[in-house]
Amino acid sequence: MRNQGAFKLLLLIFLTVIITAHAAAGGGQYQGSAVTTSGKKSFSILNTSYLQGPLPPDVDVNNNKWADIFKKELPDIDINWIIVHPDQLLQRQNIMIGSGDFPDVMPMTMAQMIQWADMGIVQHVDGIYQRSYRNIYNFLTEDDLKLTKYNGHQYGISVPGNRLSNPGMMYLRKDWLDNLGLSMPRNLDELYDVLHAFTFKDPDGNGQHDTYGLAGTINFNQLWAIFHSFGVQHGANFSWVGNQLVPDFIRPEMRDAIIYLTRLYRDGIIDKDTLVMNTNQLEDKVVRGIVGMVGATASGISSRTLPNMQRANPNARIEYFLPFPAPDGNIYLPTGRNGTRMYGVSVKCTQVDAVMQFFNWMIEQDTSTLPFFNLNADKIYNGTLGIDSAPLGTKWVVEMPQNQLTPQATIDLYRFCYRTHSGTMQAVGDDLLFEITQTRIDLGLIDSIFLTAQQYTSKYGKPNGVAVMGPVYAEYMNDILTYWEETIASIISGSRPITAFDDFVRFFYANGGQRVIDEVTVMNR
Ligand SMILES: [Ca+2]
Numbered sequence: 001m002r003n004q005g006a007f008k009l010l011l012l013i014f015l016t017v018i019i020t021a022h023a024a025a026g027g028g029q030y031q032g033s034a035v036t037t038s039g040k041k042s043f044s045i046l047n048t049s050y051l052q053g054p055l056p057p058d059v060d061v062n063n064n065k066w067a068d069i070f071k072k073e074l075p076d077i078d079i080n081w082i083i084v085h086p087d088q089l090l091q092r093q094n095i096m097i098g099s100g101d102f103p104d105v106m107p108m109t110m111a112q113m114i115q116w117a118d119m120g121i122v123q124h125v126d127g128i129y130q131r132s133y134r135n136i137y138n139f140l141t142e143d144d145l146k147l148t149k150y151n152g153h154q155y156g157i158s159v160p161g162n163r164l165s166n167p168g169m170m171y172l173r174k175d176w177l178d179n180l181g182l183s184m185p186r187n188l189d190e191l192y193d194v195l196h197a198f199t200f201k202d203p204d205g206n207g208q209h210d211t212y213g214l215a216g217t218i219n220f221n222q223l224w225a226i227f228h229s230f231g232v233q234h235g236a237n238f239s240w241v242g243n244q245l246v247p248d249f250i251r252p253e254m255r256d257a258i259i260y261l262t263r264l265y266r267d268g269i270i271d272k273d274t275l276v277m278n279t280n281q282l283e284d285k286v287v288r289g290i291v292g293m294v295g296a297t298a299s300g301i302s303s304r305t306l307p308n309m310q311r312a313n314p315n316a317r318i319e320y321f322l323p324f325p326a327p328d329g330n331i332y333l334p335t336g337r338n339g340t341r342m343y344g345v346s347v348k349c350t351q352v353d354a355v356m357q358f359f360n361w362m363i364e365q366d367t368s369t370l371p372f373f374n375l376n377a378d379k380i381y382n383g384t385l386g387i388d389s390a391p392l393g394t395k396w397v398v399e400m401p402q403n404q405l406t407p408q409a410t411i412d413l414y415r416f417c418y419r420t421h422s423g424t425m426q427a428v429g430d431d432l433l434f435e436i437t438q439t440r441i442d443l444g445l446i447d448s449i450f451l452t453a454q455q456y457t458s459k460y461g462k463p464n465g466v467a468v469m470g471p472v473y474a475e476y477m478n479d480i481l482t483y484w485e486e487t488i489a490s491i492i493s494g495s496r497p498i499t500a501f502d503d504f505v506r507f508f509y510a511n512g513g514q515r516v517i518d519e520v521t522v523m524n525r
Helices: 004-024 065-073 086-099 110-118 128-132 142-146 174-179 188-200 224-229 252-266 279-287 298-312 352-362 376-384 407-413 430-442 449-460 471-492 499-510 513-523
Strands: 041-048 077-084 105-108 168-173 212-215 238-241 244-247 291-297 318-321 333-335 342-346 363-366 372-375 461-463
Touching: 041 086, 041 352, 065 077, 077 086, 077 352, 086 105, 105 110, 110 342, 110 471, 128 352, 168 174, 168 224, 168 298, 168 449, 174 318, 188 212, 188 252, 188 291, 212 279, 224 252, 224 333, 244 513, 252 471, 252 499, 279 291, 279 298, 291 298, 298 318, 298 449, 318 449, 333 449, 342 352, 352 363, 430 449, 449 461, 471 499, 471 513, 499 513
Parallel strands: 041 077, 041 105, 212 291, 333 461
Antiparallel strands: 105 342, 168 291, 168 318, 238 244, 363 372
């Protein structure tokens, strides 16, 4: 955009101030890779934690029973873990890039890979990847590898993940429908009527006006099925329109979706906290029976939210909500792609072989039972040490069954477990994943709605049309998306008219939009 240079300069000044203050307070925080005096190869790794809240103050991430497992299994390698909450990851990375003080290994997105490669922050791992990362290299297809390559070089270290491992879904309160004598809506007009009744007809029968039809997270995210009923997706999703890949946020179908949501908001049917709520806060409202329709991940809803909801109200039932057919007649569900999670190795890292050795060990092929990949931390979860890490996604484990987890119990019983930032524990084909899910259902670990979400997503899932992106996308899309989020939130919440959507489309084309379209169209044809 026109004033981008000035913005970047301001950002740099801002970061310099932070870093100077930080340096004065004790200097750099990341130890670089090295061969230590004891002859061990050492490197630092930035990773995220999914604990619902801050790290307990007395946790030493580098000195606990899980750190001991690494010391035993990888005796020649000394790993320095730096753990942040996912919400803080981007901020931490920006500070780190501004200061030039970054860890040896860090999670990155595809856009970051492009930027960081161009800025000389990450190094490629050509050759070493094929040589030392056999556990996963043999499994990846050329298409998978494309996602972690840029300018012909392998910059990303892939971690396993199946796109169906934890699909997003929406559901309705079935018991509220029954209480009100309503049936599942068959089109958007009927959905409006149902959500209206969920708000104004006392669906929980407590005589109080204390429910909402619909709620989402910050800036109206997680309302997937509504957007998909219009054939679009909120966020950086691209679709083929004629012979071009076009972002959904400039399509007329998106305008229609916004008009629909604006009406729901204006009529008091969408919880106004949607503007500011994060996933945990939304989940809390769902458990307390305040919201009648909501989007959630299959894992969150089936292993945590639903059991907690039914503890609070034994009559609570939910029903999976499949989007209505889009204007083109197809049913769409959101889905990602396999193999998009990755790590980068900083140019300062001198122990790349040790890094690859670590990842190769961490992601180990399980030849004992099934042809799938395990993270070693998941093996711990799966029973070797009799503990369960799944509810917290990564690293945090407690020695208690999943369905007894509460935030307080987690903190009381926490142990520190390490897992690379991966959405799943398996990288397998869809059919095998269904089998594994069925086993988990039979064991009582998750509700059967998880399998429904996987099967529907497998059948109707529509991945983002953009699989590979280039420098133009990396340069322009952050600013465009920031403005998009502002625009959609302000229109739906009524502070700006729908013509703000048309203004946004003009802004998009005036700020590199056509160049982005041209680039992704050529790259993903
Ligand atoms: Ca009520």
